[in-house]
Amino acid sequence: MKRLIVAAGGGGDAVAAAMLHAALYAADDEPALILTYSWDRLIVDPVPGPRAPADFTGLRQLTPHVWAVPGTATPKPPHAATLPRLAAELPHAFALVDPYAGATGITRQLDELTAHFTPHTIDLLDVGGDILAHGDEPTLRSPLADALTLAACIRADAAADIRLLVAGPGLDGELSADTLRPRLGPLTATLTPEHVRAITPILNWHPSEATALLAATALGARGLCEVRDAGLPVPLTAEGPTVHRVDLATAFSGNRLARAIAATTTLDEAEEHCRTVCGTSEIDYERTKAQRLSRQQPAVAAPRDLLAQINGFEQAARTRGATHATVRRLTEALGLTGEALQHLARLNATRASPLPATVWKLQDE
Template structure:
C-alpha cells in the first residue's frame, strides 16, 4: 500500500513526515512525501522555493509531478536538502512546485492521487501555523502552509490534516492552538525518532529538531530563530493531533484568498494584503544583507567566548535550550559556518548536546 503525506510548510516538515509514516504505518507501506524544496537561507542562498526547473536529475512521476531522487541536484547557486533526504531515507520525495499557485499544486495533488491511488492522504504541519488566520502578529511564514491547505481542500479525495508539535515553530502559541486541536493521533517517542536520527545531525530545521528532542524527553524552554522566540518544551510538545480540514480553511484567510491563484506572484500579493508581508520578501532582503557580509573564518576562541555571553543572557531569560540556527545567527555568523560552529560546540562541550538541541547550561 502507498501512503501520501503532504509536508505543509517546507524544510523540516518533510523530515517529520518520514517520522510520522514509520510511527503510524510501520515499514511495510510505501511512503510518498510531497514537499517543497524550500530550505531558507541557511541552506539555499536564493530566496523562496525551488521549482522543477531548478534541478537536474529529477524523475517524472506524472505530467506535473517530479520525484527528487538521490541523484538529483539543485542547479547552483541554489541549494536543497531533498536529494540528501532521498539518499538517507527509504521514501519517495516528490516536489511541490508552487510557481503556478494553488491551482498548480491542486493539479499536482490530483495527478498524484490518480497515479498512486494511496491508502491515505495526510497533510502534516509541524507547529500549527497552518491554523492561523493570517494576520497574527507572531506569524512569520504563513505562505507555504496556506498554499498546501488551499490545494488540499480542493482535491477530490479525503485528506486528513495533522498538526505535530503544536506551538513548537514559535509562530502560534499552544494556548492559541489548543481549542482547535482535535483527537490525539499519536505521541512521538524516542523510538520514533530513531529512523531520522542521522538526518537530524545535519538538517537545519528548527521545529522538527525541537519536536524530536521533546520526543526524546527534553523539557524546558527553547529559543529559536534569529528573533530568539521562546518555545516551551512540555509533555504536549511531541503530540500529533487531527484537525478538521474544513474548519482550518474557514479560519485561514490567506488560504481562502489564494485558492484560484495561478502564479506564486499572485500568492505573494495576497500575503502582503492579508498578512502585511510576504515571507519571500523577508528572504530577499536578508539575502541582500548576507551578500554584503564579508566571508570570515570561524575563530574557535572568540566564538566560544561569544557563546559564553550568549548562554549567560539566555539563562537570564529563562532559556534552557536553543537550536544551532539560533546560535549561528545570534553570534552573527553566516549559514555556511553553521556546520563548523556545530562541530566546534559539540567537540568542545559534548555534555551540552541534547541531540539535536544545545543546552545552554551544563546542568541536566
C-alpha cells in the same frame, strides 16, 4: 505506495513526515511518498523563495506535473537544497511541490499523484500549527507555504480522504500552544524516542528548527528554547511531541489567506494576496534579509574565540530564561555563515547530549 504524506511547509515537515510514518504506519514496512517543497531558507539556500523543478538536475518525472527528487539530484548554482540529501538518507520517496502555478497547480499535482498511485491514506502534515492561523496573528512569520498546500488539498479530488495533522503545537515559534489548543482536534499520536530514531542521523545536519524541537521534546527535553535569528522563545513541554487531527474544511474556513489564494495560478499572485491578508510575505522577508546579508562581512572566529563567543551567548540566553537554543539561532546570533551551522552541529554532537545535534542545550554556570 500505500501512504501519501504532504509536507505542508518547508523541508522540516518532510523530515517530520518520516517520524509520523514511523509512529502511524511502521507495521506496513513500506516507504511513503512524501510530497514536499524544497524551501530551505537563507541559512542554506542564498536564493529567496522555494525551488522549482527547473532549479535541479537529475529529477525523475512521475506524472505530467510531478517530479521525484532522488538522492542523486543536484540543485543548479547558485541554488542550494537539502532535499536530495534527505532522499539519499531516508527510505521514503520524495516528490517536489511546485508552487509556481499557485494553489491551482499544487491541486493538479495532488490529483495526478492520487490518480496514479491510489494511496490508502493521504496525510497533510504541519509541524508547529501555523497552518491553523487566521492571518491576523502578530506572531505569524511564514504563512504562505502552509496556506498554499491547505488551499490545494481542500480543492483536490481526494479532499474528503485527506487527514490534516498538526504535530508539536507551538514549536515553530509562530502561534503559541495556548492559541492553538482550541483549534486542535483529537490526539492522534504521541511521538516517542523510538519514532525519533528513524530520523536521528538527519537531525545531526538538517537545519529545521521546529522538527528538531519536535524530536527533542519526544526525547524528553523541557525548558525554553530560543529559535530563529530573532531569538523567539519556544516552550518545550510534554505537549511538544503530540500529533492532533484537525478537520480539513474547518482549518480552511478559518484560514483567511488559504481562502484568498485558493484559485491562484501563480506564486506571484498568491504572494500578493499574502501581503494583503497578512501585511507581508515571507518571501519579501527573505529578499530583504538576503540583500542585508550580501552587504555584511560574515564573522570569522578562531576556535578559541568561537568558544568564548558561545559562552557569552549562553550566559546572555540564560538571563533571558532560556535553557536551549537551536544551532540555527546560535549561528545567526554570532553572525556566522551557513557553513558554520554544520560546524556547530558537529561540535554539539561531541557534548554527549541525547538531543539532536541541531538543538544546543545551554551549559549551567
